[in-house]
Amino acid sequence: MTSVAMWTSLRRRCPCPGPRERLPCFSSIVRGLAEERLPRCFPRPGNKRENLGVALEIIGLEEKLSQCRRDLEAVNSRLHSRELSPEARRSLEKEKNSLMNKASNYEKELKFLRQENRKNMLLSVAIFFLLTLIYAYWTM
Template identity: 45%
Template sequence: MTKSKEKKREKISVASEIDRIEERRSLCQDSLERAEFRRRREELSEQDRQALEDEMTIMTERIQKYECELEMLRGENRRNMLLSVALLAISVLLYYALIN
């Protein structure tokens, strides 16, 4: 990945990145469903059927890739949340320790 893409990606929050990838996954899922419907309903030549199968394979691979990315991002989001909760707990403990 180029440096400009890495810098741009760093500026995006994990939650917005999750939303973006979920939207892309949803679009791929819709495309896959349309292709499956077309394969079942239309009479296609062998060449068209093979092209449609190839397209469906590509969409399936993209969906799997997005699922892996989402799993990674959700794990990162959980870690960030736990870190925030831990920092809040430490802050509360220090606050009460310093007051008493």
């Protein structure tokens, strides 16, 4: 198959909506991989959780939680430092409640992820000891 025929067949199979004449160039694919963005014709996983390890999810969630807490502190300081109209106070109270709910959801998710991380660690330690025992038995 010639290179022209190969590119033509690739163009026909591209699931991107729109014109099929142009394929993404190699540099855009590499750049997309580096930035975790791919051209539209490449399949994307449905769930973010499939891509990340538990430890990376924990780190990302801790960052979100700390940002949420900083926002909550800022709302609290605005709420207590000024004379506010009743509607502005209600708005800030509503924002404070939503931030508190978001923070509690993040904390629950962190608790779950830490438990999952603990289970993974115990499983890997158990497999290590099992392999060590098999190796010791095999070499005797």
